[in-house]
Amino acid sequence: MTPAASNLWLLVIALGLDAAFGYPDAVYRVIRHPVVWIGSLIRQLDRQSNRPAWRRWQRRIGGVVALLVLLGVVFAITAAIRALLRDVPYGWVVEAVLCASLIAQRSLRDHVSAVARGLEQDGLAGGRKAVAMIVGRDPDSLDEHGVSRAAIESLAENFSDGVVAPAFWLAVGGLPGIALYKAINTADSMIGHKSDKYRDFGWAAARLDDLVNLPASRISALLLILACLFTPGTSSRDAFTALERDAGQHRSPNAGWPEAAMAGALGLRLAGPRRYASGWVDDHWMGNGNADATAADIRKALRLYRAACASLGSMAILAAIALTR
Known part of the structure; x- marks a missing residue:
C-alpha cells in the first residue's frame, strides 16, 4: 500500500x-490530552524566549526560534x-x-449542543454559561441571539480548524502531519495575539497558522x-452566494469561509460587531439573513455540521479505495 493510501485509511479510521x-x-x-502536553511546552518556551526587556525585533526572533523548537520536538516524537x-x-x-485524539469532531458537537441545551433548559443564563466554554467574547454582553450566533460561528470556524x-x-503527512498542525494551531491560540506581550513574539505562530489553515477553510x-x-x-445556493460575497470581508483570512457558508446555508447573519475580553471588534457581517438566531438555529446548524462531517468521511473512504486499487 502506498503512503498516501495508508494515510487515507488512517484518516478514515481516526x-x-x-x-x-x-x-x-x-x-x-489520567494522562490529560496531547494538546495539553503541547501547551505545556509552549508555556515553557514563552517563559524562556519572550523577555519583557527585549526589543521588538528580539522578541520576533525569539518567537521564530521557539516555534521551530516546538515543531522540531513534536516532529521528532511523532516520527519516532x-x-x-x-x-x-x-x-x-x-x-x-x-x-x-487530535480531531475534535465529537467534542465540538457536544460543546455546541450544550449551548442549545442551556438556552432551552435554563434560558439566557444557561446559554451564557455554556457558550463561555467555547468562545472568547464576553458572555455577559450577549443576549439570546448573541449567544446563539456565537455558538454557530464557533461551530463553523472550528469545523475548519478542529x-x-x-x-x-x-x-x-500521517501522524507527524496532524501533530504538527495541532502544535501550530495551539501555538496560535496561546501566543498568536495582538497584545503587547505577544504582538511580536507570536507573529510567526499566527502567520504560520493562517497558512496551514488556508486549504481546510476552503474545503x-x-x-x-x-x-x-x-x-x-x-x-446550498444561498450558502454559495454568501461565501462568494462575504468570505473575503472577514478580519481572518480563513474564518470567513466556513462562517459565510454557514450563514448563507441557514439564512442567518453571523460575525459582525462583537465584544471580546480584549475589546470591541467591528467586523463585517457574514450572510444577509436574520441576525436573531435562536437555539433552534443552533440545532439546525448541528444537523448541517453532522452532514458535512459525514461528507468528509465519505470522501476519505472513496479516496482511500481509489488509491488502494
Whole structure:
C-alpha cells in the first residue's frame, strides 16, 4: 500500500473513532490530552524566549526560534512513534487512536449542543454559561441571539480548524502531519495575539497558522455547501452566494469561509460587531439573513455540521479505495 493510501485509511479510521468515542473523560483525567502536553511546552518556551526587556525585533526572533523548537520536538516524537509502531503487530490501531485524539469532531458537537441545551433548559443564563466554554467574547454582553450566533460561528470556524484541517494534514503527512498542525494551531491560540506581550513574539505562530489553515477553510466551506443537499431547511445556493460575497470581508483570512457558508446555508447573519475580553471588534457581517438566531438555529446548524462531517468521511473512504486499487 502506498503512503498516501495508508494515510487515507488512517484518516478514515481516526474519523470513525473520534465520531464514536471522542476523547474519553477517564483518559483525560489520567494522562490529560496531547494538546495539553503541547501547551505545556509552549508555556515553557514563552517563559524562556519572550523577555519583557527585549526589543521588538528580539522578541520576533525569539518567537521564530521557539516555534521551530516546538515543531522540531513534536516532529521528532511523532516520527519516532510512527516508526516504532510500524514494527509492532497492529501498531496501526494505536496510530489511529493517537490521530483520533487530535480531531475534535465529537467534542465540538457536544460543546455546541450544550449551548442549545442551556438556552432551552435554563434560558439566557444557561446559554451564557455554556457558550463561555467555547468562545472568547464576553458572555455577559450577549443576549439570546448573541449567544446563539456565537455558538454557530464557533461551530463553523472550528469545523475548519478542529476537524477539516487536522484531517487534511493527517491525509498529507500521517501522524507527524496532524501533530504538527495541532502544535501550530495551539501555538496560535496561546501566543498568536495582538497584545503587547505577544504582538511580536507570536507573529510567526499566527502567520504560520493562517497558512496551514488556508486549504481546510476552503474545503470546509465546500463541505458545508454540499451538506445542504442532505439537510432540510438549508440552502446550498444561498450558502454559495454568501461565501462568494462575504468570505473575503472577514478580519481572518480563513474564518470567513466556513462562517459565510454557514450563514448563507441557514439564512442567518453571523460575525459582525462583537465584544471580546480584549475589546470591541467591528467586523463585517457574514450572510444577509436574520441576525436573531435562536437555539433552534443552533440545532439546525448541528444537523448541517453532522452532514458535512459525514461528507468528509465519505470522501476519505472513496479516496482511500481509489488509491488502494
